[in-house]
Amino acid sequence: MISMNKKLEGKVVLVAGAGGIGNALAIRYAEEGAKIVLGDIELATAEEAAHQISVMGGEAIALRLDGADEASVASAVSTCCDTFARLDGAHINFGFLADGNPQIGVLELPIEIYDETQRVNARGFYLCTRAVLPRMIEGGGGSIVYTSSAVADAPSPAQVAYAMSKAAGHALMRHVATRFGAQGIRANTIAPAMTIHARIEKLVPPEMIEWARSAAAIKARVGRPDDIAAMGALLLSDDGSYITGQVISIDGGTTMRP
Template identity: 40%
Template sequence: MAGMQDRLRGRAIMVVGAGTGIGAATVRRLCEEGARVCIADINLAAAGDLASRLGAAGHEVRAVAVDIADEASVGAAFAEAVQWLGSLDGVHVNAADLRTIFADSDALQIDLATFDRTIAVNLRGHLLCARAALPHLLASGRGAIVFTTSDAADAGEPVRPSYAVSKSGLNALMRHLASAWGRQGLTANAVAPGFVLTEEMVAGGQVPPDFIAQCLAAGRSPRLGRSDDIAAMVAHLLSEDGRWINGQVFRVDGGAIL
């Protein structure tokens, strides 16, 4: 068996929402395991900076711009990615408009524009990515797609209904893909991160120390999540080791939800 560092050797993979945070960590992990990676993000500068750093380290990467709420943008991004990669074996769709969460109140109070924007990015945008990727993933014969979802889909929170609905719908979309095309070699899964302290959150001091202490005291792990924790699961699901895993939601949350 090939070593872990070679597990994705020769694989052509696209990560959408990859400029920073979990997406960037996933790109780094995929590169370390030998994949050629297209880094797609609405923030092309961030994607380009990551591509420059990884390219200088000897990895095969390319940055492309994408707005997953826009069908033409999605189509153009996937076309550019496939033209460069030559094929497409895997996709990780990690994009979300997190700004809408702060306006996502409850079913009575929410502005419908907030609901519509949340669905446009977190659900419709993922469908657009799946539609653009599917022909290439099926042609690969070993295609895999992984969505970033959330525990909010099942938590039944008294707030954030738009976000929860979008992620619940995303889980349903993932299972549909696995059911419709699993026999043709496609695997479709989702990863639900717990509270992850991204590099950007740490550097920007965005999370108050008392909140971190509160989360640690309430958790079942001696630490909070890291972007690399999620990247490791995504890499597994995109590799040959994940070929008999299909239609599943994986909670990577340190045991927050049992």
């Protein structure tokens, strides 16, 4: 059932990117009282979460969203405002993950994979930001949360295109926080390490999960989507009203920045 302790009561939140993490975000934000618009390039995945939210007594709309397509993003934002008359928060969460082979570096990675990684992960976050900002400013302010990755700040012999795209997202977040803070806009980034959910468990060998566990300071488990959703709920809420411009690691102490 929907929680009685609702951090996001009365807020409208767009979650761009469904799936293992995105669905958990949407469900947690609905539990906190938000009205949700959840979009993904795979509509059926977004519909699963929207149905679950409806069963819990919340309000959610699922739609097809290609985060790297300007018209698709604009349509999703219009749906938020046309249906719920406002937009208070956005969690930009989608990603292109083809650059995942640990044996491939800058000399071996096909330029087509590099280009698509930047188009979706960097350009897509840019387009979503451009679409949501004017509506939030018109409404008196809002909060944007970006999902990144620990690889954006960690040295690695692999995932060069993916790490570059996520580092670009950090620069975008800081720009938004600095330029639009006076207009009531907050922007923050959540940077998880390995986050396990049903889809990932089918793809990741057990030894990789064990490696992630051993790399973290917390050894009891690896990260879960609910860990990201809990922080996202804080950052989107009035409880997080003095937090902006931050990259927050949700990784069990895998990384530790000053």
